[in-house]
Amino acid sequence: MADLTALRSLVSGPVLEPADAGFAEEAGGFNTAVVHTVDLVVGAMNAQDVAHAVSFARDAGLRVRVQATGHGAEAPIVGGMLVTTKRLDSLAVDAAAKVATIGSGVRWAAVVAAAADVNLAPITGSSANVGAVGYLTGGGLGPLARSHGFSSDYVRGFTVVTGNGEIVEATPDENADLFWALRGGRRGLGIVTEARVALVELDELYAGSLTFAEEHIETVVRAWVDWSATAPSDVTTSIAVFRFPDLDFMPPPLRGRTLLGLRFAYPGTSEDGERLAAPLRDAAPVYLDSLGVLAARDVAQIHNDPTNPGPGWASGALLADIDQDFVTAWLGQVGSGKQVPLLGAEIRHIGSATQTDVVGGSAVGGRPASYTFTLIGAPNPALFADVVPAAADIVYAAIAPWLSPESTINFVGVARPGQTGEPWSADTQARLIEVRKAHDPHGVFATA
Numbered sequence: 001m002a003d004l005t006a007l008r009s010l011v012s013g014p015v016l017e018p019a020d021a022g023f024a025e026e027a028g029g030f031n032t033a034v035v036h037t038v039d040l041v042v043g044a045m046n047a048q049d050v051a052h053a054v055s056f057a058r059d060a061g062l063r064v065r066v067q068a069t070g071h072g073a074e075a076p077i078v079g080g081m082l083v084t085t086k087r088l089d090s091l092a093v094d095a096a097a098k099v100a101t102i103g104s105g106v107r108w109a110a111v112v113a114a115a116a117d118v119n120l121a122p123i124t125g126s127s128a129n130v131g132a133v134g135y136l137t138g139g140g141l142g143p144l145a146r147s148h149g150f151s152s153d154y155v156r157g158f159t160v161v162t163g164n165g166e167i168v169e170a171t172p173d174e175n176a177d178l179f180w181a182l183r184g185g186r187r188g189l190g191i192v193t194e195a196r197v198a199l200v201e202l203d204e205l206y207a208g209s210l211t212f213a214e215e216h217i218e219t220v221v222r223a224w225v226d227w228s229a230t231a232p233s234d235v236t237t238s239i240a241v242f243r244f245p246d247l248d249f250m251p252p253p254l255r256g257r258t259l260l261g262l263r264f265a266y267p268g269t270s271e272d273g274e275r276l277a278a279p280l281r282d283a284a285p286v287y288l289d290s291l292g293v294l295a296a297r298d299v300a301q302i303h304n305d306p307t308n309p310g311p312g313w314a315s316g317a318l319l320a321d322i323d324q325d326f327v328t329a330w331l332g333q334v335g336s337g338k339q340v341p342l343l344g345a346e347i348r349h350i351g352s353a354t355q356t357d358v359v360g361g362s363a364v365g366g367r368p369a370s371y372t373f374t375l376i377g378a379p380n381p382a383l384f385a386d387v388v389p390a391a392a393d394i395v396y397a398a399i400a401p402w403l404s405p406e407s408t409i410n411f412v413g414v415a416r417p418g419q420t421g422e423p424w425s426a427d428t429q430a431r432l433i434e435v436r437k438a439h440d441p442h443g444v445f446a447t448a
């Protein structure tokens with residue numbers, strides 16, 4: 001390792017080696033099952049810190065990765081430098097321009113709250129705990145995917161540290177190739193220090209979830225699949241079979257039960273929303289009903305994703321389309337009465353706005369798809385090496401006819417069986433390689 005004295009004198013945040021106090025905490029994140037064993041962690045306080053760290057890594061021959069919250073940590077990073085951005089917490093909302101300027105350590109929750117204060121909303125994912133910038137570099141499919149598209153469609157510009165250690169702007173007019181790539185192309189493109197994101201006018205929506213007991217799972221899933229085939233373009237729904245552990249921290253109505261969650265989000269009037277949701281509500285007796293008028297600032301309540309760090313395992317893909325034969329195959333593995341080491345098996349309905357590219361295009365993968373597919377392992381890290389992946393392989397084999405060849409990086413997680421190469425289309429992948437070469441000629445940033 002090169003002498004760190006010079007780097008420490010240039011960087012205002014912590015520069016930590018494995019033996020240093022605070023190293024594990026600095027390198028740790030949301031997924032506690034993944035422990036990074038890098039050579040060096042640099043806790044950036046500002047864009048200049050990031051630039052100094054990248055320049056040092058280039059000269060020292062260290063491969064660089066970046067982490068904000070660790071929601072995307074799927075496998076341990078071994079060796080090299082990790083730049084953490086959690087201290088880049090600047091956030092400003094320009095209500096007149098309807099734009100949020102977001103530091104790369106900011107989580108969606110802060111953006112949602114600041115935008116809601118001026119009756120605006122960002123297009124987020126299901127969890128407000130995820131880092132906004134990391135999420136945006138992967139595209140982003142959230143509870144408003146069908147009405148509003150990929151979240152990355154709303155990015156107006158990035159400030160980025162390139163592989164040369166330079167701080168540059170990536171916008172439609174400046175470094176337009178990098179701007180195209182960062183909207184969904186994520187890997188090996190640089191470290192974003194700030195993103196400018198368009199906000200939409202949204203005060204409230206008709207949204208929430210309907211939960212059904214185990215004995216009604218098949219009836220509701222079959223009804224939802226038929227309903228979603230002709231669903232209006234501005235309604236976004238998803239379903240998930242959950243096997244909630246019988247553990248003390250689980251709320252009593254969920255603890256130890258297998259349940260079906262059906263999420264619904266409609267950015268229109270409550271009268272129209274209620275009418276649109278009626279066939280789903282009537283599909284079977286509802287066990288828990290939280291579907292109604294929801295303030296836009298409470299958008300994370302639609303999915304109620306976990307907010308506390310813990311062990312996580314997820315693997316996902318996209319589906320071109322689904323039908324009743326898919327339901328038979330899927331529930332044959334994850335439905336009522338099955339013993340599988342999976343906390344969740346989720347299908348989200350996308351399409352509509354996600355299928356329309358932005359002016360100038362973007363690298364985001366998955367525009368042709370109509371549904372997402374995700375498996376979440378039982379939250380026991382002892383099962384993550386063999387038991388959970390083996391169970392997931394069986395589910396993937398059963399639903400193989402419906403899988404899309406292309407995926408979208410935020411939904412990949414642990415690679416599915418037989419998945420080789422990158423999740424983007426061949427054309428996009430070829431173009432991403434060119435953009436990486438142009439902005440990281442020395443290959444400083446990790447690409448996988």
Ligand SMILES: Cc1cc2nc3c(=O)[nH]c(=O)nc-3n(C[C@H](O)[C@H](O)[C@H](O)COP(=O)(O)OP(=O)(O)OC[C@H]3O[C@@H](n4cnc5c(N)ncnc54)[C@H](O)[C@@H]3O)c2cc1C
Binds near residue numbers: 129137410
């Ligand atoms: C509970 C949960 C819910 C989720 N829900 C959704 C959802 O609804 N929709 C969706 O699309 N995705 C969802 N995801 C996936 C999530 O969006 C991605 O994992 C995303 O990458 C997380 O970003 P992060 O910065 O929080 O995580 P991190 O693990 O810190 O970063 C993940 C990756 O993002 C990139 N990255 C982070 N910061 C930067 C930066 N400053 N510059 C350049 N690249 C950067 C890096 O490649 C990094 O490896 C969810 C994940 C979890 C765990």
